[in-house]
Amino acid sequence: MIKYIRSVIYLVGILLLASCAGRDTQIAENTFIHGNKIYKVIDNELREIGDLAARDIKKFEVSKPKQRxxxxxTLxxxxxxxxxxLKALYRGNFLYYNLRVSDLNDLRENYSLNGTLTIQFIDEFGFILHSTQIPVMELVGVVNDNNKVEYLMYNGKTEMSTEINAAIKTYSVAASVKRKSLYGF
Structure with missing residues (x-):
C-alpha cells in the first residue's frame, strides 16, 4: 500500500512538472518568469530584470526620475x-509639478478668489488623460524687490499610474476665474 501511495505521489509530481514546463509564472504584479529570465512591465514596456541562470547577482537599479x-x-x-x-517630475506613482502663472499679477485685487485652475494632462492624440484642480486662493505670489507680485506659482502633486505619466505629451489649463464687479464681488 505504501509503495502504491509513493508511486501515485511520484506520478502526480512528474505530471505537475511536465504541465508547468514552457509556461510563464507570475511572481508579482506585472512581473513574471519566462524560461530562466525574470521580466517586468514598466511604462508599457517589457524589461528583463533578472536571469535565473546567471552566476552573479546583479543589483537592481531604480531609474532616476527626470524633470520634464x-x-x-495660454490663459x-x-x-x-x-x-x-509647467514643470513636472514623476516619482513613486505621484506626479510632482510646479505651475507658474505669468501676467496675472493682479489676480487678488481684480478677480474673485473662489475660482479654480484645472490642469489637464493630454496625450499625443489630444485626449485628456488626467486632471487636477488648484484653488485660486492657494496660488502663491512671488514678489520682487519693490514688493510687487512678479508671478504666481503653485507646487503640487497628483497621483497617477506610470502608464498615464508615460503617455503625457502636453497640458492645458482651464479656469473658473471671474473678474470682480464694480461693487467688489
Missing part, C-alpha cells in the same frame, strides 16, 4: 497675455 518641461499654456481667455508654464 511641459511648456506653456488669455482670463486676461490677455496671461499664461502658465
Amino acid at each position: 518641461d511641459l511648456g506653456v499654456s 488669455s481667455f482670463v486676461k490677455p497675455g496671461a499664461s502658465t508654464s
